[in-house]
Amino acid sequence: MHPQLSVVVPMYQEQEVLPLFVERLRPVLDGLATPYEVVAVDDGSRDQTPVLLQRYRREWPELRILRLRANSGHQAAISAGLMGARGDWVVTLDADLQDPPEVIAQMLALARAESVDVVYGVRTDRSSDSVFKRLSAKVFYAGMRRAGATDLPDNAGDYRLMSRATVDAVNALPEHHRVLRLVIPSLGFPSASVGYVREVRAAGRSKYPIAKMVRLSVDSLTGFSLTPLRLATWFGLGGFLAAVGLLLYALVAKLTGLTVAGWTSTVVIVAAVGAVQLLCLGIMGEYVGRIYTTLQRRPTYYVAHDSLTGQDSRTAAGGAVNRAGELSRTPTPPARD
Incomplete structure (x- = not known):
């Protein structure tokens, strides 16, 4: 059945939090009465994350595993998931449970009721974050607005719901090292927002140290503003x-x-x-x-395996990694009489 909703979840070294994440996410999606798929993008994890995903997939048919050949980064993993997602609506969500999966139902209902293309998850309470994280986030959003990102929602990260038109527009962009929290508002599509309380990380440790936060800020500034x-x-x-x-x-x-x-x-x-x-x-x-x-023109990621097809990039007939990094197929020519 064609899914109406796709949930893209980038994952890197998430073996500690993955059981808790599945335990909270699945009841939410099963209760929507909407055909869905969960696109778990394994960003080259070296722990037990791939093993756990395969185990959960045996008992959760809606779970789809998209494994990247090497660690490509958070934004690249989300881009890979967006390229592979099939739903009419697509949600991007991290696996650390700081952004509660229960908000997905509110996002979907709001998008359908108001006929908007994007629904942003806005953090109304960040008391669970450290003082440094809150201060740096405030400086980041204020600085990007001064640099020209006037449509950037305040305290909106990568937790959002998008229509198929929005996802297709993002996938068509040729730029590399894109920062989606800036790219998507810049499209100017009709949008709304849902507030939620940001929670503490359920397990494991953050994959965004200061060095990656600085790199993300530099990519945001140089990739969006002159x-x-x-x-x-x-x-x-x-x-x-x-x-x-x-x-x-x-x-x-x-x-x-x-x-x-x-x-x-x-x-x-x-x-x-x-x-x-x-x-x-x-x-x-x-x-x-x-x-x-x-x-x-080097790809930002390489897809090694997609559980939807059950084939990897080396054995798939006619499979090739194209410029955007997704696994594509060469059409088979029609047989001649």
Whole structure:
């Protein structure tokens, strides 16, 4: 039966929380009276996550396993799930149970009642997060709005429901290293939101350390806005004006005989100008790097196995990994009389 609802769940090293996640998610979906599928995207886990998924699939026929050949990252795993999802409505949900699965019913009902394409899950209470996490999230959302992401919902992560039209639009985008929490609002499709209380992680540990959070922020900024480049231009203009002012000051001091021999001011000025130059070069380097990776046209993920077909990318007849990274099939030519 064709599923009306697909739930895409990226997973990486989730053996501790997976039993709890299945225990909460399945009753919610079974109670919707809607044909569904759960697309569990195993992002190259090296623990018992693949084994547990296979075990649950034997007793849960709606569970579909999409295994990536190597760890590709959270956003790439979600993109792989969106590419493979078949439902008329698609929900993206993490497996750590910080975003309660029970909200899916509210999202689906709201989308149908108001005829919107996207329903965002908005965290109305983040008291379970650390002070650093709450502060960094506030800075991130405020900074992205200043950079031009005016449609970005506040405190909305990757927990959302999307219509088939929205998913098709996202899948058609050619960009690499996309950050979906920025890309989807930028489409401008009709949307609504559902508030919920963010819970503590049910088990295991977070897969988003500070380094990955910084990388996500950089990808968000450079992949969505030209503001950093314009900022580099303003830095350059400010440095030029400061240099002109110092030149005029030096000329006046020379003419009035007020020059004082010393190196402190020179060192400070040279260090400041050098720092601004390096900052500007770093900003431009981020954009050049994104252009370089785009021109390489390398897939952001490789699908190793899809339990829907029961075949992997090496043995599937006519199977090939295309530019977007999904497993595709070459049509069989019609037989001739």
